[in-house]
Every structure is written in C-alpha cells, then in structure tokens.
Amino acid sequence: MTPPDTAAEEAEAKALCQRALAHHTLSVSDLIAVFEDARDGAAARRRQVLRLLDADPGRRHGLICGVTGTPGSGKSTLLGRLALALADARPLSIAILAVDPSSPLSGGALLGDRVRVRFPPERPELYFRSQASETQLGGLAPDSFQVCRLLTRLYDLVFVETVGIGQSELDVRYLCDRMYLVLAPLGGDEVQLLKAGVMEVPDVVVVSKCDETLAARRLVSALASALPLSRPLGEPPPVLRTSARSGEGLAELAADVLATLDRVGPGGSQLAARELHFFRRWVRDEWGRAGERVLDAQPGGAHGFLYAAGDLDSAEQRFAALVPGALAQG
Ligand SMILES: Nc1nc2c(ncn2[C@@H]2O[C@H](COP(=O)(O)OP(=O)(O)O)[C@@H](O)[C@H]2O)c(=O)[nH]1
Ligand SMILES: [Mg+2]
Known part of the structure; x- marks a missing residue:
C-alpha cells in the first residue's frame, strides 16, 4: 500500500x-x-x-509548428492573430511558446518593444508563454524541449517561436513538424538570411507586415529570385504574404497549419523519437565535447543509453551520475 x-x-x-x-x-x-x-x-x-x-x-497529441525569424519581424503579433483565426476555424486548443533572447548581464529582455500576446480571458483554450533563452542568442532554451513534452499533451497545436539564424535553427527543425520563417520588409536582413543558408530550413516563408506595401513587394520579388537558388535540387518553399495589422494572408497561413495538422494526423508530434537529439544536446550543453565522448563510449552509444534508461529524464539522471567518474578516468 x-x-x-x-x-x-x-x-x-x-x-x-x-x-x-x-x-x-x-x-x-x-x-x-x-x-x-x-x-x-x-x-x-x-x-x-x-x-x-x-x-x-x-x-492531447499536439502538433508542433516552429516560427522563426529575426527579432522584431512580427512573429508574436502574427501568432496571436493566427491562433484566434485557427480556433475560430476549428475547436482547437493552442499554446504559443515564445523563446526570447535575454541578456545574461541584465537578465532582462534584449528587446524593449517585444510583444507579449494576451488572449481574452474567455478563450482559455489559447495560451501564451514566453521563455528566456540565456545560453545563446536565439534558438531554443535548454528546457524548451522539456516544456514541449508537456504542452503537446495539453494542447492540439503548439507553436514554438524562436529567434536566431543558422545553427540554432536546426534544433527547431528537429522539434517541429512544420517550420515557418518570418521575414519583415524593411528588416534589412533579407540578404543576410539568404547568405546564411537559413533558406534551406523552412517549409514556408512568411513575409510579414505586408501593410508596408512597397517594401513588402520588394521583399517578395527578391525572394522570388533568391529562393530557387537556395534549393537547386528541390522545390523552393512557398511564400505567403501576411499582415497582422490588416489581416491579409491570415486565412492562407491558417489553411497551411490546418493542412499540416490533417497530414500528421491524430498521433501528433512524435516527440519520443526526437528525444535522442535533445538528449545529445543536453549532454553537450552540460559537459561539452568531453561529455559527448563519454556518451558515445557507452554500450550502444547515445541511442543505447537513452533506450536503456527509458526516457529523457532518466537518461539525464543516469548520465549525470556517471559522467564525473568517467571524466576523471579519461
Ligand atoms: N506595420 C506592421 N507592424 C507590425 C505588424 N506585426 C507586428 N508589427 C510590429 O512589429 C514590432 C515587433 O513585433 P513582434 O510581434 O514583437 O515581433 P517578434 O519579435 O518577431 O515577435 C511591434 O512593434 C509590432 O507592433 C504588422 O502586421 N504590420
Ligand atoms: Mg516575439
């Protein structure tokens, strides 16, 4: 008993x-x-x-969609509107996890005017949460994956909003079933993005703030010529024009999310299958390359270790217990 x-x-x-x-x-x-x-x-x-x-x-068995782009490109504002549009279209519960870069010195937000989405209290099925990423500029916070394990059980749809260009985007790629890159006209960073190879990552490119009509048109045509070059072997990602201010393009974006939901089906995101990537990343964050070598030296390597432990938390606990000894020996 x-x-x-x-x-x-x-x-x-x-x-x-x-x-x-x-x-x-x-x-x-x-x-x-x-x-x-x-x-x-x-x-x-x-x-x-x-x-x-x-x-x-x-x-629930939630689906995870990634929304990424430079700070200020309008991701949070757009997601707030999109969540309302989606929940009006279907009886869906939706969580937004916005991972914001914060300064390790001040401990505060990097951006003064970052938008925190507030949903009306009579819509409890919509939830917004911001999470600070202290370890690096952009990308996922170390515990974003843990929080997604929870949120996918509570909501039908989970949006993960991240800042960052380059390597950190790959983590998001592992986490998400569909990825949206949000580019704002007047951002001035389009050319940078095209160079950095970020264009290989998204499933859909979203041009935000299209109420800035002239600049938006310029960006859309720049993308039309640049995107095919970024994927010489495959189809370039579709470009959607949106404005959180006017509502333009919201229906099209919502339709893309709903189509993904239908395609992935009732099983939702298969997060357990993605634990290996985030387990490795946790080891690297905590112990660096030396830790990774210890992990690889385990019977069956990282995969064997995670499988034997049963789940992410148990694997982390077991590894934390053995790593000091292994490092002292090696
Ligand atoms: N003109 C215009 N401004 C927008 C739009 N969406 C967001 N903004 C503004 O862009 C700024 C950054 O928005 P935010 O959602 O915080 O961007 P994030 O950092 O990508 O999440 C804010 O000042 C917003 O008011 C839009 O559709 N049109
Ligand atoms: Mg934001």
Missing part, C-alpha cells in the same frame, strides 16, 4: 493535471515550472505528471 502522504501527493498532482487539461491557465503555468526546473527532484515530478497525463483520456 502507498504511504498516505504519497497518496495525497498523487491525488494532488492528478487534480493539477486535470485542471491543466481543462486549460486552467495558472495550473498550466505551474506544470510548466516543473518542466523548466533543472533541479534533481524535478525529474521524478515530471515523470509523475507525464504518467498521469498519459493515463487521462483528455490528453
């Missing part, structure tokens, strides 16, 4: 999970805190939460 305090704790966790599944905002935020918690004890709580959610018939 379980000791009474454990049983009480389990009942409490279960109630919290049920409130989160009903999209009670504070309960969702409480659970996110568990998935962002890097302390040792949090892994056991995460396992408990995942087990309770997976046993609940109300659990």
Whole structure:
C-alpha cells in the first residue's frame, strides 16, 4: 500500500493535471515550472505528471509548428492573430511558446518593444508563454524541449517561436513538424538570411507586415529570385504574404497549419523519437565535447543509453551520475 502522504501527493498532482487539461491557465503555468526546473527532484515530478497525463483520456497529441525569424519581424503579433483565426476555424486548443533572447548581464529582455500576446480571458483554450533563452542568442532554451513534452499533451497545436539564424535553427527543425520563417520588409536582413543558408530550413516563408506595401513587394520579388537558388535540387518553399495589422494572408497561413495538422494526423508530434537529439544536446550543453565522448563510449552509444534508461529524464539522471567518474578516468 502507498504511504498516505504519497497518496495525497498523487491525488494532488492528478487534480493539477486535470485542471491543466481543462486549460486552467495558472495550473498550466505551474506544470510548466516543473518542466523548466533543472533541479534533481524535478525529474521524478515530471515523470509523475507525464504518467498521469498519459493515463487521462483528455490528453492531447499536439502538433508542433516552429516560427522563426529575426527579432522584431512580427512573429508574436502574427501568432496571436493566427491562433484566434485557427480556433475560430476549428475547436482547437493552442499554446504559443515564445523563446526570447535575454541578456545574461541584465537578465532582462534584449528587446524593449517585444510583444507579449494576451488572449481574452474567455478563450482559455489559447495560451501564451514566453521563455528566456540565456545560453545563446536565439534558438531554443535548454528546457524548451522539456516544456514541449508537456504542452503537446495539453494542447492540439503548439507553436514554438524562436529567434536566431543558422545553427540554432536546426534544433527547431528537429522539434517541429512544420517550420515557418518570418521575414519583415524593411528588416534589412533579407540578404543576410539568404547568405546564411537559413533558406534551406523552412517549409514556408512568411513575409510579414505586408501593410508596408512597397517594401513588402520588394521583399517578395527578391525572394522570388533568391529562393530557387537556395534549393537547386528541390522545390523552393512557398511564400505567403501576411499582415497582422490588416489581416491579409491570415486565412492562407491558417489553411497551411490546418493542412499540416490533417497530414500528421491524430498521433501528433512524435516527440519520443526526437528525444535522442535533445538528449545529445543536453549532454553537450552540460559537459561539452568531453561529455559527448563519454556518451558515445557507452554500450550502444547515445541511442543505447537513452533506450536503456527509458526516457529523457532518466537518461539525464543516469548520465549525470556517471559522467564525473568517467571524466576523471579519461
Ligand atoms: N506595420 C506592421 N507592424 C507590425 C505588424 N506585426 C507586428 N508589427 C510590429 O512589429 C514590432 C515587433 O513585433 P513582434 O510581434 O514583437 O515581433 P517578434 O519579435 O518577431 O515577435 C511591434 O512593434 C509590432 O507592433 C504588422 O502586421 N504590420
Ligand atoms: Mg516575439
């Protein structure tokens, strides 16, 4: 028999999970805190939460869409409008996880005017959360993947908004079923982006702020000539023109998301299959190349280690326990 305090704790966790599944905002935020918690004890709580959610018939199998682009390109504003359009089109629950670069010195936001999306309180099925990425400029925060493990169980659709160009984009690629690159006219960074090879990554290029008509037209025609060059072997990604201000293009963008939802089907994002990438990345973040070598030297390599541990949290715990000894030996 379980000791009474454990049983009480389990009942409490279960109630919290049920409130989160009903999209009670504070309960969702409480659970996110568990998935962002890097302390040792949090892994056991995460396992408990995942087990309770997976046993609940109300659990979702969310799809993950990535939305990336330079700071200020209008991603958050667009996502706020898009989420409302999607939820009007179909009875969907939608979470937006906006990973913002923050300055490690001030601990604050890099951008003064970054938009935090607020949904009306009578739309609890829509949720916005911003997460600071302190380790690098742009890309995913170390715990973005952990939070996605939670959010895909609570929502039908999860948008992950990230800043960053280049390598960090590849992490997002691993995480997402569909990726949108948002470019703003007047941004001045189009040429940079084309050079950096970022164009190889997105499934769709979104030109935002098309209410800036002249500049938007210039950007669209620059893209029309540059995109085919960026993918000499394949089809260039489609370009969608949008404006969060006028509403232009929102229906087309929503249609693309819904088509992805239909194509991927009720199973949603297969996050478990992507754990290997984020496990490796965690090892690299914590112990660098030396840690990766220790991991590769394990029986069956990284894959074998993760498989034997059973899940991401267990693998991280086991690896953290063995790595100091292995590093001292090597
Ligand atoms: N003209 C215009 N400005 C926009 C539009 N969407 C966003 N903005 C502005 O662009 C700035 C950056 O927006 P934000 O959504 O925070 O961009 P993010 O950093 O990519 O998330 C804000 O000042 C917005 O008001 C749009 O459709 N048209
Ligand atoms: Mg933003």
